[in-house]
Amino acid sequence: MTSAAAVPTAARPRVLMPLLRLLIRRDRVQVPLWILGTAAMAAAAVGGVAESFGTESDRVAVLATVMANPVILLFRGLPSGAGEAQVALFLILPFLAMLAGFMSTFLAVRHTRAEEEPGRGELVAATPAARVAPLSATVVHGVIANLAILVLVTLVYIGAGYPAAGSWVAGLATASVGLCFLGIGLLAAQLMRTSRGANSLAVWVLVATYVVAGLGNALGTPSDDLTRMESSWPAWLSPFGWAGNTRPYADDAVWPAVLGIVVGAVLTAVAFAVQSVRDVGEGVVPQRHGRTWAAASLGSPVGLVWRLARGSALGWAIGGLISGLLAVGLASAVNELGTRIDSVQQVFEALSKQGGLEEGMVVTFYLMIGVLAACAAVQTVCRARQEEAHGTAEPVLATAVDRVRWLAAHIVVALLAVVIVIAAALAGSALGSFGGDASLLKHAAVAGIGQAVAACVFLAVTALVFVLVPRATIVVGWMLVLIALTVGLFGPLFSMPDWLTGLSPFAQAPTLGDGAIDVDGGWWMLSAAAAGILASLVLMRRRELHPTA
Incomplete structure (x- = not known):
């Protein structure tokens, strides 16, 4: 050379x-x-x-x-x-x-x-x-x-x-x-x-x-x-x-x-x-040597994908834990702000749809947690594209594992990552509610479930892009999360039109307001996520490999 x-x-x-x-x-x-x-x-x-x-x-x-x-x-x-x-x-x-x-x-x-x-x-x-x-x-x-x-x-x-x-x-x-x-x-x-x-x-x-x-x-x-x-x-x-x-x-x-x-x-x-x-x-950092004998879990596609993705999933979960703790801990801190400035209260009420100021603060934090969960899901699906581009997917697909099962393994682990991030956030909120307002924990639970559904929408869209336009998987997946974050989190603060804010799945996630769960948008997001995942698996049956980046 x-x-x-x-x-x-x-x-x-x-x-x-x-x-x-x-x-x-x-x-x-x-x-x-x-x-x-x-x-x-x-x-x-x-x-x-x-x-x-x-x-x-x-x-x-x-x-x-x-x-x-x-x-x-x-x-x-x-x-x-x-x-x-x-x-x-x-x-x-x-x-x-x-x-x-x-x-x-x-x-x-x-x-x-x-x-x-x-x-x-x-x-x-x-x-x-x-x-x-x-x-x-x-x-x-x-x-x-x-x-x-x-x-x-x-x-x-x-x-x-x-x-x-x-x-x-x-x-x-x-x-x-x-x-x-x-x-x-x-x-x-x-x-x-x-x-x-x-x-x-x-x-x-x-x-x-x-x-x-x-x-x-x-x-x-x-x-x-x-x-x-x-x-x-x-x-x-x-x-x-x-x-x-x-x-x-x-x-x-x-x-x-x-x-x-x-x-x-x-x-x-x-x-x-x-x-x-x-x-x-x-x-400079040397490659770590593998074990002499592989764990039994690596004998399945899901186990292999989980082994590759568990580190990043843990990182996103730590972020969820900290955010969940602050969601309840800071809710009471904004009471004075909302009572003194009407516009601030309107922003938080817009985010929580019908709730009060403290509930709006919880929903705002859980919107950020939904972003973390979506990032964990998108990163896991993008890992499939990276494995394909680097040529490491071919040895797996040369075995009895077919393409649909291989993609399904990434989707399953992505869903698991979403659950782990939301569960970590709820655990943080539970810790933060000790000695405080325990009623906010109910709002946190509903918001957490809603944001998990929103995260699954990004999972489905990224999987569908991976099947149809593989080279655009990483760019489209991450840009969609960024755009939805900007619109959902900053829309009410920056007085964006309601129709524009409503385009973000994060902003459409179900919340708890006036004692009832507002499921507006929840059902269509769940349906869209299920349809996207199913379509990606069906289309994967006839898709050729694209090993080049």
Whole structure:
């Protein structure tokens, strides 16, 4: 194989541009969707804040309640003032940064480890491109994508009439998190031997740093007028904390965002260094040796799929447990907020359809838990596509296991993952109800069952896409969850039309209101899920394998 040192220096720039054009062409759908979705969420925050917190007294009351219950900061940004633009960024900046982070990590792994794993990366390395050019093209591609986010977010806020300087800082803060996680994703792709492991490592780092930033904000010091919070030291350990401390429209500090960009650049340089010393197809973290004798459960397709998916299912279940605990624990914390601001109470009542403020808080959290359950289901079905693309499905299908039974095993494990996530959330709510309002546990149980049905809709749609358009499985599955989350969770807050909010299965899940269960949407979702699963199994009988990614 041709080494990087044997390639003339002048030849490398000539191969970089064709590779970059190839990456952009391959991502002509995925990356624009991430970018436009981030810009759309930024725009939704403008109208939502103007509609829900239109007066300064409303915004001051919101921030005062946040200071009194700082655990809310685990899910929001860093308060920097009671201005309309400041509150908008307090509510939405962490989510914009999270979208940029997810886009960057998936982009980094998709064009590095995911190419090397099936052997395509080695073929490219044998050409004048060597091993450096593909990684360099991925870096340039990621930088361009994050610059597009920076520009669009900035233009959205300037177009809304917000100050230009703060708008540029808001865009830079969002992009800085994306660039930081571009480096994290590139390094994870060098450390782990599989794309699945690299994505898991990068995503867990993203979630962990998000929580660390939230803890740093929650443990901070509020100002005397209760409109600003000075974050504590843990926030400075996280890219999300750096982005929050830029404080758009208040301090307009650029250097915390630069810190995130510098860390991303350092991690990228480390990724280049690691790639230069490791063997093709290998990772720094060694592959774990298997047991001498396989467990009896691996003799069935369901057992095999469960063995492959149990780690991710456990991770989503831990998220469900924590969210379920907070669902009941924080319900009473928003009582004061709802009694002081009518618009806030209307938002929660819209989410719970007929319930009160505390019930609406429980439903809101269980909507997030439904998203976790849907993610667990989609990831399990997408695993079938990954097994097919990597060629590991063929040895299984060469045995007595037929295609329908193989797909059915993934669907069964996906359903099991949904049940595990919801059960973990209900267990967390049960723990949180001790010493509190135990009646909220009934609302949690109904909301949990409803969100399990909603998650099954995404399972069915992803399975159907896998059968009909296998190459679009991963993109469509995850994008549908993201769109439904945005519409279902942010629809009432951002005053989206009722018909648009109603398109999200999460928002249509049955809830308990006025002593009766509101099953509107529950039956059609259950029917749609069953029909989708049945159709995917029937169509799988005649479907050919598509082993290429």
